[in-house]
Amino acid sequence: MFESFEEAERNRGLKGFLARHFGPVVHLDLAELGIRQIGIVFMVLSIVVGIVGMAMTGSALVLVDTLILGFLGFMLYLTKSRIAAIFLMAFSLLVALLAFPAALPWVWVLFSARAIQLTFGYRRLQKLRSAALTAME
DSSP states (O other): OOHHHHHHHHTHHHHHHHHHHSSOOOOOHOOOOOOOOHHHHHHHHHHHHHHHHHHHOOTTHHHHHHHHHHHHHHHHHOOOOOHHHHHHHHHHHHHHHTTTTTTTHHHHHHHHHHHHHHHHHHHHHHHHHHHHHHHOO
């Protein structure tokens, strides 16, 4: 609520954008919100990729990729699990490597890397909060 001048300056421009979206995880509620948003992004991306892939190729094999990506995004959204984030990273990295000249799958890799960072930070902050609550009792 009462942020200092330095904090307000840090949140501006490209440096602020990078700090907000790729910086360390220091707030539990922001980590949870980020994990949920990344889960939604992957669910929406999987739908878009499925529709575009079916229109371009006409093959049902595109739906397998879409279903796996959507399922992993949904699991991340529901559970905020580190395992779901790691599987999402592995799958998106595999897709990016198989479709190498394309640039869009590498954006998925960046999102999944941030999901890993957020889930591990979320669990760490949860442990710190529960330890602080236990110490207060």
